[in-house]
Amino acid sequence: MEEKNKKNNNGPKINLTWIYVIIAGILGYLVLTSDNKTAVMGGSSKSVAYGEFKTYVENGYAQRIIANKDDGELQMYVDAEHIRDVFKNMPVERGRVPYVETEYPSNDKLDEFLADQQELGNFNGDVTYKKNSSLFGNFLWSFGPLIFLLFMWMFVMRRMGGGGSGGGPMGIFNVGKSRARLVEKDHVGRVTFADVAGQAGAKQEVQEIVEFLKNPKKFTELGGKIPKGALLVGPPGTGKTLLAKAVAGEADVPFFSMSGSDFVEMFVGVGASRVRDLFRQAKEKSPCIIFIDEIDAVGRARSKGAAMGGNDERESTLNQLLTEMDGFGTNSGVIILAATNRADVLDKALLRAGRFDRQIYVDLPDLNERKEIFQVHLRPIKADDSLDVDFLARQTPGFSGADIANVCNEAALIAARHNKTHVSREDFLAAVDRIIGGLEKKTKVMTAAEKKTIALHEAGHAAISWLLEYANPLVKVTIVPRGRALGAAWYLPEERQITTREQMLDEMCATLAGRAAEQLCTGHISSGAMNDLERVTKQAYGMIAYMGMGEGLQNICYYNTDEYSFHRPYSETTAQLIDEDVKKMIAEQYGRACQILSEHREQHALLAERLVEREVVFAEDVEEIFGPRPWTSRTEELLAADEKKQETDDAPENNDKNIESEEV
Numbered sequence: 001m002e003e004k005n006k007k008n009n010n011g012p013k014i015n016l017t018w019i020y021v022i023i024a025g026i027l028g029y030l031v032l033t034s035d036n037k038t039a040v041m042g043g044s045s046k047s048v049a050y051g052e053f054k055t056y057v058e059n060g061y062a063q064r065i066i067a068n069k070d071d072g073e074l075q076m077y078v079d080a081e082h083i084r085d086v087f088k089n090m091p092v093e094r095g096r097v098p099y100v101e102t103e104y105p106s107n108d109k110l111d112e113f114l115a116d117q118q119e120l121g122n123f124n125g126d127v128t129y130k131k132n133s134s135l136f137g138n139f140l141w142s143f144g145p146l147i148f149l150l151f152m153w154m155f156v157m158r159r160m161g162g163g164g165s166g167g168g169p170m171g172i173f174n175v176g177k178s179r180a181r182l183v184e185k186d187h188v189g190r191v192t193f194a195d196v197a198g199q200a201g202a203k204q205e206v207q208e209i210v211e212f213l214k215n216p217k218k219f220t221e222l223g224g225k226i227p228k229g230a231l232l233v234g235p236p237g238t239g240k241t242l243l244a245k246a247v248a249g250e251a252d253v254p255f256f257s258m259s260g261s262d263f264v265e266m267f268v269g270v271g272a273s274r275v276r277d278l279f280r281q282a283k284e285k286s287p288c289i290i291f292i293d294e295i296d297a298v299g300r301a302r303s304k305g306a307a308m309g310g311n312d313e314r315e316s317t318l319n320q321l322l323t324e325m326d327g328f329g330t331n332s333g334v335i336i337l338a339a340t341n342r343a344d345v346l347d348k349a350l351l352r353a354g355r356f357d358r359q360i361y362v363d364l365p366d367l368n369e370r371k372e373i374f375q376v377h378l379r380p381i382k383a384d385d386s387l388d389v390d391f392l393a394r395q396t397p398g399f400s401g402a403d404i405a406n407v408c409n410e411a412a413l414i415a416a417r418h419n420k421t422h423v424s425r426e427d428f429l430a431a432v433d434r435i436i437g438g439l440e441k442k443t444k445v446m447t448a449a450e451k452k453t454i455a456l457h458e459a460g461h462a463a464i465s466w467l468l469e470y471a472n473p474l475v476k477v478t479i480v481p482r483g484r485a486l487g488a489a490w491y492l493p494e495e496r497q498i499t500t501r502e503q504m505l506d507e508m509c510a511t512l513a514g515r516a517a518e519q520l521c522t523g524h525i526s527s528g529a530m531n532d533l534e535r536v537t538k539q540a541y542g543m544i545a546y547m548g549m550g551e552g553l554q555n556i557c558y559y560n561t562d563e564y565s566f567h568r569p570y571s572e573t574t575a576q577l578i579d580e581d582v583k584k585m586i587a588e589q590y591g592r593a594c595q596i597l598s599e600h601r602e603q604h605a606l607l608a609e610r611l612v613e614r615e616v617v618f619a620e621d622v623e624e625i626f627g628p629r630p631w632t633s634r635t636e637e638l639l640a641a642d643e644k645k646q647e648t649d650d651a652p653e654n655n656d657k658n659i660e661s662e663e664v
Contacts, residue, residue, distance in 0.1 A: 053102040064125045076100045190249035197376040198369030205360045213251035227357035229336035233343045234362030237402030240339035244291045254288040260297035263317045271317030279324045287333030295338040301347045325355045377408040384422045407431045437482035454479045455611040458487040460517025470506035478616040501549045509589040516593040540582040550581035
């Protein structure tokens with residue numbers, strides 16, 4: 001019975017007040033626009049021609065005449081003595097004054113005719129002239145603007161409130177209610193940890209929250225206090241929101257989801273009211289989880305960037321949020337999860353112990369985690385049997401979970417565009433190139449000289465990156481325009497936790513190799529190296545001003561974390577020293593690139609010729625020209641170690657040992 005009542009309540013609700021208003025309006029319109037002649041004077045009527053009307057007047061039948069100047073119509077009220085002469089056998093109501101209706105040609109002719117009849121003594125009554133007057137029209141002219149403003153106000157309030165005035169959950173009277181979306185614990189499409197690939201460290205940290213929600217007595221009996229809040233911090237696309245949903249799905253508890261921007265409105269006090277209502281609902285559904293996505297929209301540090309002398313609604317909302325989080329009981333069963341990629345701008349009071357006790361870092365996935373993410377997103381895709389997931393993971397360094405999902409989707413679209421039945425390795429490589437470099441522009445027209453210059457430039461990058469120890473190993477290089485770039489080179493960067501000065505200098509030298517190759521081989525430089533110079537300049541300033549890797553300024557960091565500061569944390573003399581160190585560092589690496597290219601001039605020229613001929617050159621071609629690379633990258637070492645571990649785990653003797661240990 002309860003389910004039937006719920007279904008019936010979900011139907012459209014009829015408001016009888018509006019029905020009454022509509023009926024009254026229709027009746028009023030009918031009354032105001034109806035012909036009121038009979039209501040005023042009453043009586044029967046008869047339509048005649050203008051000539052017959054003149055005959056009645058000439059015979060002395062007219063008692064009174066009313067003429068309408070606008071419509072050219074008139075009414076002749078018949079004298080009581082001559083009613084039967086005019087209407088003859090027609091029924092006439094008693095007590096009513098009957099009249100005759102007709103249309104006259106013009107006012108002048110009517111005036112002339114009636115004046116003649118008055119002189120002859122045939123008509124001695126009154127002649128009245130009137131104009132059209134609509135009560136409804138007069139009413140609209142008088143009260144129409146007021147009614148229009150009233151309906152406009154109701155419309156605006158309804159749109160701002162998100163629903164009917166007072167009728168729905170988002171009406172004007174409910175504007176202070178929480179807009180959080182509630183997902184009940186028996187939700188069919190809930191997310192679990194099985195749907196979250198990678199992020200083993202983050203899942204391990206939130207596992208304690210899940211255990212508390214499932215069995216709170218396990219912790220409270222020992223006197224422990226469960227963290228009230230956990231803040232998920234990480235780059236965009238790493239799965240912070242998905243991880244929060246998985247926590248709610250694993251714990252099987254209600255889940256309130258809301259964005260930080262949903263608290264702030266143009267009305268004063270609405271944000272604080274919504275915070276109070278959200279936590280009130282959460283206490284009623286306890287145990288449950290509150291998830292606030294992009295909390296930096298409401299949790300920024302206070303007294304920074306606020307309006308001078310004005311009321312900051314965001315600060316009021318943040319104060320209420322701080323109060324509600326600190327006002328919970330110790331074991332109320334309500335846990336707050338929040339996600340942001342800008343933890344540095346959050347208010348310190350929000351991050352203190354007792355509110356967000358833990359900060360869980362959700363970093364970009366490493367090599368093994370990218371494999372797991374690919375395996376999850378490859379489930380709905382009809383991939384070729386020969387597809388190597390390890391190869392795809394190696395080709396996508398620095399990709400987030402959202403980027404990998406985009407790669408799989410783009411690969412499927414590319415395969416469908418070419419009428420394939422399965423998605424192959426080439427489709428995934430094309431998808432990676434499409435996401436990183438942009439769409440190929442094979443129709444762009446280039447001269448032979450421009451094509452040769454671009455080939456020399458890209459061959460310089462490829463040669464130096466192959467010959468230097470810490471430079472990123474090359475995957476492929478092309479001179480086909482992509483996006484805004486005339487050529488591009490794909491590398492396989494090492495996944496490092498820290499980066500040394502020597503590694504940065506090798507990368508800088510490889511970046512400057514394109515400009516150096518142009519100058520050595522053609523004798524002039526072009527605008528094609530602008531992006532390279534921009535990257536090198538930023539990297540050099542970061543190394544010297546922030547990391548303390550300069551020769552003149554060692555072990556000094558001038559990084560300023562205050563985003564609202566408009567002054568530099570160093571003097572003009574220090575700025576001059578930084579500029580000199582940057583110029584010196586870039587000049588040294590540029591000279592180093594020129595020297596290496598001069599020593600391998602023949603191989604560089606051969607690689608450039610192959611680029612002009614084929615337009616795309618892979619690492620195998622570079623290895624054929626320059627020989628095998630003497631250094632093994634850290635990524636390749638991790639991959640080899642992982643394969644060795646997998647082979648060891650799959651060995652039969654190891655399986656037997658594991659079985660024996662379990663039996664013991």
